[in-house]
Amino acid sequence: MQNNNLKTKLLYLPAVFIIAVFGFFFFTEQANAATATGTVESQIKDVNVGVDWQIIVWTASTTASSSITMKVRTDNSSDMSGATAWVSCDNVTSGEDISGNNCVTDGQRYVQYQAYLSADYDIASEFLSPELLDVAISYDRAGALISSSYNTLADDTVLSSVRWTETKPGDSDVLLQLRSSADNSDWTSWMGTDGTSATYFTDPAGGETLPSALSDSSGDQYIQYKVILDSNNSGLPVLSDITIDYQASVPVITSIGPSMLTDNTAAAEITINGSDFAAGATVVMTNSNIEITPTNISISSDQITCNFDATQAIGGPVDITITNANGSSVIWTEFYINNYVGTITSQINSAPNLYWTDLSWTATTTATSSITMKVRAGNSSDMSGATAWASCDNVTSGEDISSNNCVTDGHRYIQYQATLTAIYGTSTDYISPELGDVTVGYAHYVTASLISSPYNSDSSANVIRGISWTESLPSGTDVKFQIRTAPDSGGSPGAWSDWMGPMGTGDYYKNADGNNAINLMHNNGANSQWLQYKVWLVSDGFNAPVLSDLTIEYGSAEYSATILKDGVILKDGVILR
Structure with missing residues (x-):
């Protein structure tokens, strides 16, 4: 329990008992044939300080057929915007103490009156208007x-x-x-x-x-x-x-240990020393408008221990507020987290991978900020079989990751984790690092085509009779062909036909056993002395097809020949190499 005091210095009021006298103007308006009325509303008078209002008096000249009624109101606004509306104010009489009036409040500094003047024609045939000569309001500044x-x-x-x-x-x-x-x-x-x-x-x-x-x-x-x-x-x-x-009982903090945390990556036990800590006191730590409530709070009158989960913070100054059950509180502003560490874990991406190559990224860092990177591969879409991040070695931008301890060539799924660190110290002015693009390189099978060199069958009358080949097709792969022909032009191919399959340019020869109908353009005995094939090897990225050999049969009506990898066998058994 503390003894405290509230002190104020030098109070002096220089005036007491002041009388205020108001000037005014008024006019009358005839409301009907029998009565004329007019309203006088004074200027707003400022007496400079709040006062105790006392008596209002006025001098007037009235007759049996005329009268004056008066209202008064006060306010603390120079435009009387907070004053009661005139219609709600009670009338006052000359010589009355206005401090009890429903529109007057002691302690307010602005005052205003309203006079209502009336003359009655029915009472006197000769009209006599009432006259309001002066108005005075007294107040006491000793209040x-x-x-x-x-x-x-x-x-x-x-x-x-x-x-x-x-x-x-x-x-x-x-x-x-x-x-x-x-x-x-x-x-x-x-x-x-x-x-x-x-x-x-x-x-x-x-x-x-x-x-x-x-x-x-x-x-x-x-x-x-x-x-x-x-x-x-x-x-x-x-x-x-x-x-x-x-x-x-107002809590007081004298010291906190530790006075700072290295970073925001883990929870830490904090000891708060001081006095007048009450049972049931609350502890709140505020960092960049993030309120964090510690756990495992233990309180004695001169010490509080608690666990502060720094992972909820972002680094920099941390305000620690202790509030006793009676509502009293204290704020300690000299505790901080030196480094802000943030972690970005990428989505899990898949790639048709034979082997991994390099990992590279763009970043903006300063002398007080940095970025470190880890990468791992796996064969499960949820990375359940991958190595834990804590065991993975860091990589540098542009490094070949195939030798990293968390990367295995042939694994399909890849993921990276970036750790961004900014050094705050005691300053609230810091520059965070910025991570731009991240690129992971890998090698894989592609879908590609191969075009043979032109082959001269030596006769413009030759026709193509068939095409067959030997292949190995893993799941998801394919081998397909198209053929084109050309007439001879002085020992070289003339104008080539389009690449065609059995029916035209939009299909392919796909049966390796030779069960392929040959396009009529290629077996009509015209313009087919020269021939050429185009093969597509279709991969799913993970697997590739294998083409072992290819045979194209051709000949005239009397002859036929087979094109081998190492020569041509004519119908009579002659091998041309």
């Missing part, structure tokens, strides 16, 4: 000076005394009253020694007992005082300072 509210930070505050230094000439006096609030909104009444507004604190030494309403440790978190400086026509009193003593 009060009210302090701003003070937050003791604890809802169990116990006020113990109020004391001040004063100078009182003659019969002048200094009087004090206090009030309190739990929420700075709903306040008690102003009160003196007996807890009512009828009494005051008058002992500047603070020897008077405070009422229970201010010392029961309930609802007194906010305090306000009102000072009344009364000259009694003897001179102006001066209040030099004022002190309100109170007790409240």
Whole structure:
């Protein structure tokens, strides 16, 4: 429990009892044949400070057939925007104390009146208008000076005394009253020694007992005082300072260990040393608007230990706030996380892979930031069989990853993990690294085609009779052919036909056993002395087909020949090489 005090220095009110006199203008308007009325609304008068309003008086000339009624209102806004509407204000009489009027509030500084003038024709055939000559409103500036509210930070505050230094000439006096609030909104009444507004604190030494309403440790978190400086026509009193003593359990932090964390990659135990820590106190750590509640909190009056999950933070300064059950709190701003470490784990990507090549990336880093990279491969789409990241070696941009301890050539799935680090220190001004494109290289089978060299069958009358080959087709692969022919042109191919399959340019010879119908363009005995084939080897990326040999049979009506890899066998058995 701490002893505290609220102090204010040098209070001086230089004036008491001022009379205000207002000038005015008015006019009348005839409302009907029997009555004429007019309204006078004064200018808004500023008396510069909040005052206690007293009496309104005016001088007027009226007759039996004319009258004047008056209203008055006050406000703290120079345009009276917060004042009550005239229609809701009660009338006042000359010489009346207006402090009790429903539109007047003591302590406000702006005032305005409204006069309603009326003349009745039915009563007197000769019209006589009422005359309003002058209006005066008195007020007392010795009424009060009210302090701003003070937050003791604890809802169990116990006020113990109020004391001040004063100078009182003659019969002048200094009087004090206090009030309190739990929420700075709903306040008690102003009160003196007996807890009512009828009494005051008058002992500047603070020897008077405070009422229970201010010392029961309930609802007194906010305090306000009102000072009344009364000259009694003897001179102006001066209040030099004022002190309100109170007790409240407000936590205090003296040190925190460790004073910083290296980075935000793990949880850490934090020890907070200080005083007035209460059972049930809460601990909140705030980092870049992220509120983190620690776990395993252990509290004694002078020490708190807790586990802080730094992985929820991003680095830099961390505000630690301790709040006791009574609402009092303290904030420690000298704790920080030196490095912000963020991890980016890519999606799992697949590739038709024979072997992995390099991993490269683009990045922007500074002297206080860095990026490290890891990569791993696997044969499961969820990487369930891959090596754990913690065991993987770092790689550098452009490095051949096939020899990395977490990469195996032939594995289909690949994933990378980037760790970005920014050094904060105690500064909130930092530059994070930026990771741009990441590229993983790999080798794989492709779908490709091969065109043979032209072959001269030596006769323009030759026809193509068949095509067959030997192949090995893993799942997902294929081998297919098209053929084109040309006439002879001086020992060289003439104009080639289109590449064609059995039916035309849009299909292929696909039966390796030779069960392929030959396109009519190639077996009509015209323009087919020269021939050429085109083969497509279709891969799924992981597997490739194998073509062992190819045979194209051709000949005239009397002869036929077979094209082999190493020659041609004519129908009569002659081998041409």
